[in-house]
Amino acid sequence: MSIDLYYNKFSGPSRAALMTVRQLNIDINLKQLDLSAGEHMTPEYLAINPNHKVPTLVDGEFVLWESRAIMQYLCNRYAPDSTLYPKDPKKRALVDRSLNFDFSFLAQLSEVMAAKIILGIEPPADKVTAVNGSFKLLDQLIGDNRYITGDNLTIADLSLVTITPYLEQGGIDLNLYPNVQRWADTLRDELPYYEEINIISQAEWDTQVEKYRAIMGAKPE
Ligand SMILES: N[C@@H](CCC(=O)N[C@@H](CS)C(=O)NCC(=O)O)C(=O)O
Incomplete structure (x- = not known):
């Protein structure tokens, strides 16, 4: 099938x-x-x-x-026995919590990123403050963990790490959040398919952004 x-x-x-x-x-x-x-x-x-x-x-x-x-x-x-989505109820709950957290975090982040990348304007200060607060929380949650929820890679990591190409485009400096930076570097270095799936060249971005600007009638400053 x-x-x-x-x-x-x-x-x-x-x-x-x-x-x-x-x-x-x-x-x-x-x-x-x-x-x-x-x-x-x-x-x-x-x-x-x-x-x-x-x-x-x-x-x-x-x-x-x-x-x-x-x-x-x-x-x-x-893969019902895979640690990627652990069966243990508490471990699974932590993965689910992260997936729910990142759902709302991504909504915040995409508003800020769309303003910066597509419209070419500074996003509203309160939205930026909310995003920074979420990064700070994420940094605390990761702490000394190798992965978001502990010692094993889970779908929580795979869901959240997809933000990294946007951060580079939007000029968000992960050095302010050292645990997030270390975690993102770990995934980039160890996932064999990371580059193929997540690295988007500047030329590809530029073409895509142009298309979206045309659709939205956006005129960047
Ligand atoms: N919550 C959804 C979000 C999916 C989503 O927003 N996809 C966007 C691209 S990132 C899309 O397809 N937008 C087209 C549209 O909304 O018409 C998920 O996690 O699958």
Whole structure:
């Protein structure tokens, strides 16, 4: 049975789902969608994901969207004993907490990043303060841990690490958060698929940002 993953490289949630696929060595057909060309708004795609977002997983008859649910499903279905999504209720709860935390953190961060990267304006000060507060909290949560929830890599790490390409573009200095920096460096160095999935060249960014600016009618300063 074939598994399709609808995906876009500039989408952190898509990259998180793809890293889970790679970590679990699952064979998939990667279906690239160009969001700036509206490929997520076609009747065919809306039929499988009426929320018109990426990623979406199609596993036989089963269709699932929302990246965190996809990551959890892949572990439950294809690697139920993997420490990537631990079975122990307390360990699993800490992974779930991080996935819930990063859901709201990513919403904060994407507002700030969209202002900086696409609109080319300074984001509102209160939004920047909220993002900085979340980074500080994340730094505390990681502490001396190698990974977000302790000694094992989990889907919490794969979900959160997808923010790193945005940080470089948005000029956020992780040196202010040394534990976050060390954690991000660890994942970049040790995940064999990290570079292939998460490194986006400056030329690719520039092209993408131009397309979004055109769509949004944004005129950067
Ligand atoms: N909570 C969703 C967020 C997915 C999401 O926002 N995807 C964006 C790209 S990063 C998207 O597809 N946007 C297109 C749209 O909303 O029409 C998840 O984790 O899968």
